[in-house]
Amino acid sequence: MDGVSGSLYNPHMSPKAVPEPGLALRLRPRDLDEVVGQTHLTGPGKPLRVLYEEGRVVPMILWGPPGSGKTTLARILIQRAGLPYEERSAVSTTLKEIRELKSRYEGPFVLFLDEIHRFNRSQQAAFLQDVEEGRIILIGATTENPSFEVIPPLLSRMRVFRLHPLSAQDLEQILERAFQDEALQGLSLEETARVRLLGASGGDARSLLSTLELAAQYARHQGREVITEEDVEQAAGAVQVRHDRAYDLHYDLLSAFIKSLRGSDPDAAMYYLVRLLDGGEDPKVVARRLVIHAAEDVGLADPMALVVAVAAFEAVEKVGMPECAIPLAEATLYIAGAPKSNSAYLALKRAREWLRRHPGAPVPLHLRNPVTGLMRREGFGKGYRYPHDFPGHFVHQVYLPKGMERADIYYPAEEGQEKFLAGRLRRLWKDAKPHLFRLPPRKSGREKGS
Numbered sequence: 001m002d003g004v005s006g007s008l009y010n011p012h013m014s015p016k017a018v019p020e021p022g023l024a025l026r027l028r029p030r031d032l033d034e035v036v037g038q039t040h041l042t043g044p045g046k047p048l049r050v051l052y053e054e055g056r057v058v059p060m061i062l063w064g065p066p067g068s069g070k071t072t073l074a075r076i077l078i079q080r081a082g083l084p085y086e087e088r089s090a091v092s093t094t095l096k097e098i099r100e101l102k103s104r105y106e107g108p109f110v111l112f113l114d115e116i117h118r119f120n121r122s123q124q125a126a127f128l129q130d131v132e133e134g135r136i137i138l139i140g141a142t143t144e145n146p147s148f149e150v151i152p153p154l155l156s157r158m159r160v161f162r163l164h165p166l167s168a169q170d171l172e173q174i175l176e177r178a179f180q181d182e183a184l185q186g187l188s189l190e191e192t193a194r195v196r197l198l199g200a201s202g203g204d205a206r207s208l209l210s211t212l213e214l215a216a217q218y219a220r221h222q223g224r225e226v227i228t229e230e231d232v233e234q235a236a237g238a239v240q241v242r243h244d245r246a247y248d249l250h251y252d253l254l255s256a257f258i259k260s261l262r263g264s265d266p267d268a269a270m271y272y273l274v275r276l277l278d279g280g281e282d283p284k285v286v287a288r289r290l291v292i293h294a295a296e297d298v299g300l301a302d303p304m305a306l307v308v309a310v311a312a313f314e315a316v317e318k319v320g321m322p323e324c325a326i327p328l329a330e331a332t333l334y335i336a337g338a339p340k341s342n343s344a345y346l347a348l349k350r351a352r353e354w355l356r357r358h359p360g361a362p363v364p365l366h367l368r369n370p371v372t373g374l375m376r377r378e379g380f381g382k383g384y385r386y387p388h389d390f391p392g393h394f395v396h397q398v399y400l401p402k403g404m405e406r407a408d409i410y411y412p413a414e415e416g417q418e419k420f421l422a423g424r425l426r427r428l429w430k431d432a433k434p435h436l437f438r439l440p441p442r443k444s445g446r447e448k449g450s
Contacts, residue, residue: 023212024209027178027181029072037069037166040164047161057078057083057139059137059138060139062140067201071114081110087111089114090123093113095123098126102135108136115141116142117143117144117150128157166204174208178212192228193227196232211235215235218235254289257269258297261335262297265336266333270329283324286328290312290313296344298335299341299345301341304338341413341415347409365381367399
């Protein structure tokens, strides 16, 4: 939307005020009681309901996915308040245009700025004084996390309201209303078509109604009064997977992918893999995550997982899309099904903690290489015991610096192949490394997070 100005009561409003034609526009709610979903904001006593009943608006950010009602809610609140109103998109609006808007009004006016995250930091900063002094009541809409995309000084002057994707029950209610529209009178919807329609919408009311309207046209064009699943498939076309590599959903999907692998759920892992790839994610990003995950979360429980992940990464580099999706799928399934151990990752963290406490600990003399005669006279290498000269190719000696002999860095897991590694180490070190026989400390860091 390039721009809409004036009062929402104006019957001669510019056609640019209409972002979508047809059924979606005709069913757009005109007051808060007609809004479906978002009851955590619009229900009795909830924030937007209170503002609506009091007939006022405040600087706010409406944060939610496409088709969740951001623009609709903003317009309803503005109309109720009866204030002068301007609507712009941050994609196509400049600060010069904003300054020109300010000159039109003697008193405060509401500016609804769609895709506010598209304004850069300096553009956002230009609003600070006007919002602070009440000359502009700024309402921003965004699909991205405002914590990352809106500068803190502006964010502190605005209230953030988060909208959720519409539920299946919400979409069913919207469907019922749609069939009361004159354009759909006499039509019905097959149950399989209904299921496909609800699934294809992805919680987006606008997508739901646009697809339904086009499917109805297909049915009537063929002389039918029943909308079939095939009609819906044709109307939906190729599935448009929402995924923006630069913003929140990118990280959400990657996080869900990794957590599904860690949780050994191959179905969920494959779903997120396909959603990432079909959404345009760089397959190298996915491949790198698989390599990291194979080492961090599968680790020594199945070292072959790292081999499989690295092979998948090489396949991505050599083959490219779309064929490289197959080795990525193979690696995903292997890693999801593999036993899990994060002992290597945690050992790395503990080693760094010991390094922090002993940053300059001298290397024991017997471990130093006596390259010169002077070094030999100084004791370099003296007393070193060569393990291959002893039975089992092992001999007890000190390897860590003085004061760190009892460093508890590696706690082996009892999963997969690592339990055999743990058994060998316990036999070798017995009482010398008691932590090998204990569970790791409960406070383990990142494995509880992303």
